[in-house]
Amino acid sequence: MSASEPINFTFPDQNEPIRTRRPAHETGAEHMVKYERAITLMKALPRSDPRSFYQQANIHCAYCTGAYRQDGNPELNVQIHFSCWDVPEGMRLPLAFANASSPLYDSLRNPGHAPPRVVDLDYDRGVEKNYTDEEQIQHNLRVMYKQMISNAPLASLFHGQPYRAGEADKPSAGTVEIYPQNTMHTWTGDLSHLNVENMGVYYSAGRDPVFYPHHANIDRLWEVWRNTATGDRSHTIFTDPDWLDSSFLFYDEEARLVRITVRDVLNIEKLRYAYDDKVGIPWLNARPPLTPNVNNKVKGGLLEYVRFPLSLNVTVTTVLRRPSILEMPIEIENLEEVLVVEGIETDGTSIAKFDVFINAREHEKVEPSGRERAGTFVCLKHLVDNSARGEGVDTSKRVALNEILEDMGAKEDDIVTVTLVLRHENIRIRGLRIVHMVE
Structure with a gap:
């Protein structure tokens, strides 16, 4: 040998x-x-x-x-x-x-x-x-x-x-790994x-x-x-x-x-x-409570849908329609409803970070650990060495919705609002969708 x-x-x-x-x-x-x-x-x-x-x-x-x-x-x-x-x-x-x-x-x-x-x-x-x-x-x-x-x-x-x-891209990483x-x-x-x-x-x-x-x-x-x-x-x-x-x-x-x-x-x-x-x-x-005095209901006065792909250089709020479960061939209690942030692109030259809020038009009132802040994406610099050359990342993020919608009393709603708040630069997003997952 x-x-x-x-x-x-x-x-x-x-x-x-x-x-x-x-x-x-x-x-x-x-x-x-x-x-x-x-x-x-x-x-x-x-x-x-x-x-x-x-x-x-x-x-x-x-x-x-x-x-x-x-x-x-x-x-x-x-x-x-x-x-x-x-x-x-x-x-x-x-x-x-x-x-x-x-x-x-x-x-x-x-x-x-x-x-x-x-x-x-x-x-x-x-x-x-x-x-x-x-x-x-x-x-x-x-x-x-x-x-x-x-x-x-x-x-x-x-x-x-x-x-x-x-595979060329890097699929969604695990919850603790990201943040x-x-x-x-x-x-x-x-x-x-x-x-x-x-x-x-x-x-x-x-x-x-x-x-x-x-x-x-x-x-x-x-x-x-x-x-x-x-x-x-x-x-x-x-x-x-x-x-x-x-x-x-x-x-x-x-x-x-x-x-x-x-x-x-x-x-x-x-x-x-x-x-x-x-x-x-x-x-x-330590289950987070809802933020006091923040309206998390989305009925009436609905926002327009946002066109993707986009560069996340400003706060973005859009409406997503929840998929129907009526035709699913499996038991409802085995399903997890999941928001997918697709095609997150970074150039690798800077720290990338953004927050995901659900049904929080007044997101600025929500503390970092608040219930309405459903998820956070964090990616370190991906430098080739100690130079300024970056290795871009193409990935996605998934946010589980069952528990947060339950806490908001929104399990029966047809739609949700999603707010993306940029914390660090150089992020592009190709789309948002809601899917059902089961294992």
Whole structure:
């Protein structure tokens, strides 16, 4: 076998003890010392070594996703994650990552967001909200509720739409990936740099040690979603073999090239790890209320339909007719009504962001976590390298409507109004439609 020929992943010995992945803000000094030591060793390796910190950082560009690093030395195999998104006591950058003498420190971060600053899961580049810590935490919990519950009743909404080889565009990404995962990148990156390096742009995000536990939290939220029911509907995963057999190549702790498939990572018990069961999920009880004194009824005085495609350089409000379910051959309770924002085009040279409001003519009165704000699209810069050349993105966004229409008392309405509010530039949209989805 040649040195470049990959070997297939094998599961750990099932008699090994299960390791616990702890939240970084509670993991303790002993574990953080080990984690710092592991990062130090990776940074000491030559750049040509596939296990080096430099090469691990480049994985983000290779797969446009996070790489969770485990060191092969059992003494340094410290597994942590950030639960800062959804646990009030952890909604700050852990102090260990803000220590300038630590290998976990990165000088290319927003200095105004150092601890004890509370994370803003709806952060707009350069725009600071004047909330108290308690207010910001409440908004964060409502954002998490919308992305984990309201907008994620189906696997194809939580994980994203199928993306098959040969397709030119990038179908709609999953709820948490778009927002607030991307928002956390821009919140962390250094605004004094044009591209908001390191965390705020794809090519350099993995250079910040905070990137790895940040993405480890994505894994944890996946597991939380799988074990959280939406109403009386349990959450399931895809069974499509194209997804289950999708493979990725990584180097292991012995610098061997290993092929691993999606199906290999679906059972964390077989991987011999678990998440700390002391980490709560308080956003389960953070269902956003309707905004007081905002009329969400659309009967009478209807707006005209807007012509697409269009450049989203001003706020756009239009009427959409809801599709009939009378001729659907499946049970109504299994259906999810979904707004599809089609053909979202960016040129990759700037952060792209817009908000989606349902039945909110007075959208400016709605708080970032308000019920009427049904969804948010966020896309980082897609630079080819650290130059100004961008790689355009052609994608879509899906917003689940069942719960929000129920809260508004609009389940029987024939139409809804959709308002798109631009937050950052360079976005073009080809169309809007409402569909029914079922899994």
